[in-house]
Amino acid sequence: MVHQGVNPRASGWSVTAPPRLWADLQQHLFQDDRDEHGAVILAGQADGPRGHRLLARELLIAEDNVDYVAGTIGYRALRPEFVRDAALRARAEQLAYLAVHSHFGTTSVSFSPIDLASHERGYPALRKITKQIVGGLVFTPRAGAGDLWLPDGTRDTLAEVVIPGGNLLRLAPSPVPVEASDARHDRQARLFGDRGQQAFTRMRVAVVGLGGVGSIVTELLARLGVGHLVLIDADTIDETNLPRLIAADLDDVDARKTELAVRNARRANPGTKLTVINEEAQHPDARQAIATCDWIFLAADTNAARHWVDRTVHQYLIPATQAGVKIPVDEAGVIGRIHVAIRQLIPGSGCMWCNGLINPTELALDMLPSHVRQQARYVDDIPAPSVIALNSLAASEAVNHFMLAVTNLHTDSGEHSLLRFPRSGRQICQQSRRDPTCGTCSDHGVLARGTAA
Template sequence: MVHHAVNPPTPGWSLTIPPRLWSDLQQHLFRLDDDEHGAVILAGRADGPRGPRLLARELILAADGLDYVEGTTGYRALKAEFVRDAALRARDEKLAYLAVHNHFGTTTVGFSRTDLASHDRGYPALSKITGQIVGGLVLTPQAAAGDFWLPDRTRVTPTEVVIPGGNLIRLTSAPGSVVASDARHDRQARLFGDRGQHAFGRMRVAVVGLGGVGSIVTELLARLGVGHLDLIDRDTADETNLARLLAAEPDDIGKPKTELAARNARRANPKISLTLIPENVQHPTALQAIAACDWIFLAADTNAARHWVNETVHRYLIPATQAGVKIPVDPLGQVGRIHVAVRHQIPGNGCMWCNGLINPTELAVDMLPNDLQKQARYLDEIPAPSVIALNSLAAGEAVNHFMFAITNLHADEHEHSLLHFPRTGQRIPQQSRRDSACRTCSDGGLMAQGGHAEAS
């Protein structure tokens, strides 16, 4: 199924729905009975790359004939008691209240006059009860329209509904116009289409870690035509970095890696917009940046970087890709099983904590000031082997996944993570495990809370 999700998003409010919640909502609304069905979404709030975002945290399904009944002024309506209970929960949990129902059709949808009249009658009272954003959402399988009422009585129309799964689906109320791609990206647009190519230009992407893998990822994203990159790394280049940093020169020793990555990105795409953050990811400026982007590439291998990117994925419903290379060499010089890991982090799926990818002891050390980190580790660490050709495997896999997700070219909506063993050519798909009690990715954890994550 081809979504018009690749239409370029415009500035304004939006709603992001995690894939598992979207799947449940689809099954409830889009049945074979040719009828309308209803539900309520409770949502957190956060700033996004193009405006404020609502983050769907919980789905409350309305049972047909019990909670979703014949209306007095329209065809169907949520029962008063159901609305009251959901509104009180929105008030108590400080979440937005969104009433949802379906219409018939495919790529175009909008509220009926009866729908809008019911909003005029009911939403001012609901706004007073909750003290939060209230609104409505109407959906078809391939389109979405909304009507949000803010606490200050402002009424806004959201520009899109985003589902950040294996394919990054963007639903709008109607298909947008097609913008012709420039000659620089002609060959790419022959694969992605003009809409797909323009979608890259509207993306804001963060790259955390600008070493061997991150420098290549930055170059590839710039050449794809990504519109804005947030480049995050506090390190400077030294002599041992030159062989694996793209286009690095001897005169670059001592320069921030952010500057080298920015130079390459501008050379590859003179129109690109860049934000350079020469800090660790736990710095407040970096945390704010990754919480307000469309996608995160994690190319830093510290436990602190994993922890904060992991939390951002689930708290703000932002997809991420972790990419790295492991080259085990024992003290005698024996080379072990080299592997390339590319993990797609989908909001609401099993997180890095659930899958044992964060070491709590190492995380505690990573969070110390730099001088104390060295004391806590007692011994100088032995530098890990790194080779640009192996790094390019990780970067290529990661960016290929990204470009297919943005243009909806993945053959399925599932997670696309893998381990690649270059010495044997073996490729093993990976599926995330999910702990139902996880404080980060479970329904009762940080999922879709929004707000502002701060390092402590």
């Protein structure tokens, strides 16, 4: 199994690769011929929860015996013309240049002395050409290591490589040390293992929207042992909210929803670190906070929240889960198809724009100042029905997916999105559509651009 969990040594640099790019790279590097193969990754940059992140945006495959040829010193090398073209592209796009090759092995990998000597000969010159980070990556199917040369003249190693798919894969240079789980989480660790439980403790997770679904998600994440929660909501509690907010009482009326979420999280897990943002999802503070997380839960139903979380997923390669409940009731009181929606947002896969889940007119209204927003609407919003038992279905399904993904317990690494219809018991699995020219999730848009977008 791939090294589960967050590497405790991962406090420096990491590389995150979209599942599509990683699948293409794996297919090229680990062919049946068991020979060495090469490529170049061009990557954006961003800050992450434990250090600096490189975001794999583009994969340049080095064709065997054409671009990746017999070396004059080492076994194989990238052809100089291929290196030149990739370096010039990195400079033009303001992206890091990362040369990639494969090694034999399983759970550990490192550069050979010949590899490191070639870096010392070539990377200072490449760094001058690109004016960006340059470096090398070496992989086995279960491990990854990196040697990074930074623009300021310093040099650093890579702590881990992250692939945020249906299972959240993390590749380290060698197996990650495991700490014994806290006694409080003994029963969970019997499922996840100490390594899996350790993963939750070291994660930073955002919950955007702390209403009926978000309040339950917060409680479940705290009890699961997530080490740092970022809680985002601008609303206050009114009397009609009380039946669907976990542990709310009459004294909470007019309090902020974040205050209740903080109280519940601390009661559930006193060791959880909390960051509180009393703003809507479109506020710069909220957008900056979610861009430095390991995972995002989207439990707010505004088009602005959908847009900015969706953009963050692809721009910063951060996985997210949207969870919600729809209870349609017409003017005559006729109840329509109640459904619970769980959508996994995978970096580089179909975004919410591609799947028609963001209304551009409503988004424009959401982005107006709050005191202007209601005046700009033609009709008043009518509160939708909401029931805690239905909300709990959405929250539980969303957190179940998260915990299985983090601990690599999903039986496949594909998308896990679904619609559940409680009145009939029917369930439909969904697969996101992707427009290859999309400005959000494609190579033509902000995908993996990080802070440069």
